[in-house]
Amino acid sequence: MILYNSLGQTKQEFVPYSDKQVNMYTCGPTVYHYAHIGNLRTYIMEDVLEKYLRFAGYNVNRVMNITDVGHLSSDADTGEDKMLAGAKREHKTVLEIAKFYTDAFFADCEKLNIKRPDVVEPATNCIDEFIHMISVLLEKDYAYIAGGNVYFDTSKLDAYYVFGNMNEDDLAVGVRDSVEEDPNKRNKTDFVLWFTKSKFDSQELKWESPWGLGYPGWHIECSCISYKHNGEYLDIHCGGIDNAFPHHTNEIAQSESFLGHKWCKYWFHVLHLNDARGKMSKSKGDFLTVSLLESKGYDPIVYRMFCLQSHYRKPLTFTYESLDNTAKAYEKLINRISALDNSGEVDQNKADELIASFKEAMDNDLNTSLGLTCVYDVLKADANGATKRYVLGELDKVLSLDLLKAPKETTASADDALTAEIDALIKQRTEARANKDWATADAIRDKLSAMNVVVVDTKDGISWHFAD
Numbered sequence: 001m002i003l004y005n006s007l008g009q010t011k012q013e014f015v016p017y018s019d020k021q022v023n024m025y026t027c028g029p030t031v032y033h034y035a036h037i038g039n040l041r042t043y044i045m046e047d048v049l050e051k052y053l054r055f056a057g058y059n060v061n062r063v064m065n066i067t068d069v070g071h072l073s074s075d076a077d078t079g080e081d082k083m084l085a086g087a088k089r090e091h092k093t094v095l096e097i098a099k100f101y102t103d104a105f106f107a108d109c110e111k112l113n114i115k116r117p118d119v120v121e122p123a124t125n126c127i128d129e130f131i132h133m134i135s136v137l138l139e140k141d142y143a144y145i146a147g148g149n150v151y152f153d154t155s156k157l158d159a160y161y162v163f164g165n166m167n168e169d170d171l172a173v174g175v176r177d178s179v180e181e182d183p184n185k186r187n188k189t190d191f192v193l194w195f196t197k198s199k200f201d202s203q204e205l206k207w208e209s210p211w212g213l214g215y216p217g218w219h220i221e222c223s224c225i226s227y228k229h230n231g232e233y234l235d236i237h238c239g240g241i242d243n244a245f246p247h248h249t250n251e252i253a254q255s256e257s258f259l260g261h262k263w264c265k266y267w268f269h270v271l272h273l274n275d276a277r278g279k280m281s282k283s284k285g286d287f288l289t290v291s292l293l294e295s296k297g298y299d300p301i302v303y304r305m306f307c308l309q310s311h312y313r314k315p316l317t318f319t320y321e322s323l324d325n326t327a328k329a330y331e332k333l334i335n336r337i338s339a340l341d342n343s344g345e346v347d348q349n350k351a352d353e354l355i356a357s358f359k360e361a362m363d364n365d366l367n368t369s370l371g372l373t374c375v376y377d378v379l380k381a382d383a384n385g386a387t388k389r390y391v392l393g394e395l396d397k398v399l400s401l402d403l404l405k406a407p408k409e410t411t412a413s414a415d416d417a418l419t420a421e422i423d424a425l426i427k428q429r430t431e432a433r434a435n436k437d438w439a440t441a442d443a444i445r446d447k448l449s450a451m452n453v454v455v456v457d458t459k460d461g462i463s464w465h466f467a468d
């Protein structure tokens, strides 16, 4: 399989550390609010990657953290802890907020057919491990204490900006317009491993440590949780592209300094979902959730298909128009599949050939849109119904679009309602014409044409069909 690796910024052959075992790590959600559909784009594409690796014969151990402490309002070390801000907003405790939004996140994942990772670990479960890793970093002189906090010393590294393509002046902490420089830092790129003194002393959750009562920085969480469950060698680390800097850059700094050797081989970053205002983000106030889409009548799987239609390394813009197009395409697809007969025996040679084209698409840097085209190719293939159904079932192990489910009952009733609406409009138009009310007749004709309806006057009366 060829995958784009942010480390090296090239497409590379995927070769895990040990033969068929893949140790995979995913940055989990910060559980202070609902996940928006941008966050979920990242988790959908990571889910496809995990499932495809399994499909390709690898044994995958996928680990995900739940960030329930330490992620400050800025990804740098400034601002209030997001969890605390969430708790204040809802007049609840941090742990109540964490439980509520962790459950909500997994409920959304279930609706989107996102598999739960093999290990899910909340950061607040691992305080001893964080303290251990920070102590080793201090012993090895990669860290220092200043102003009551423990900092990672980035000047000790041979290279800090490992993902390249970064303009230090634009990105480094302390030079962003809105970020105040922390006078305790020896270098502007240093970051906090453990806080005991912060401007925000209202932090609800604090733990004893050799450096005083405090709480961990966000970056150390992922380094430790990955090490705890995946060991010293990580094959692939995933996240949204905004995590590449500073979060993943800092994870590499900590993990490799702690371990004394190279840590993660491949970095898989998903580009952002944008809306009309740019990157979808929780700080912008109202944002789109799976529940909101459902309340507007969309099946969450339609959103999954919408994501699969484009490549994970391209930014994706969300509009309701494009989601509507996907909804129509999905409905047609499910109807076509359900109309397949179950005739004949599975022709294994034919099936292997169809599955091989799917693999070819996915092996090329997880080309999911081409993978979806393969679904249509299966329907068009010269094969019996049993073979087509079998192949679709195999492809759906990766795509998870419920391809073999029966079409929704509601689809039929929605169709009925639409037909009734069109019939009623045509009747009103006929009456308007009979009354020589041309303005009304024209308005109804325009409405019908906006609905893609073609009205035909025949000698037997009026008939209609949808335009192609």
Ligand code: AMP
Binding pocket: 027, 028, 029, 030, 031, 037, 038, 039, 040, 041, 042, 067, 238, 239, 240, 241, 242, 243, 270, 271, 272, 273, 274, 279, 280, 281
């Ligand atoms: P958070 O809950 O903020 O820690 O983010 C969870 C995941 O969503 C991370 O991997 C982020 O990089 C990713 N993410 C955040 N915003 C977007 C977006 N607009 N589109 C895609 N992924 C995103």
Ligand code: ZN
Binding pocket: 026, 027, 028, 222, 247
């Ligand atoms: Zn992380």
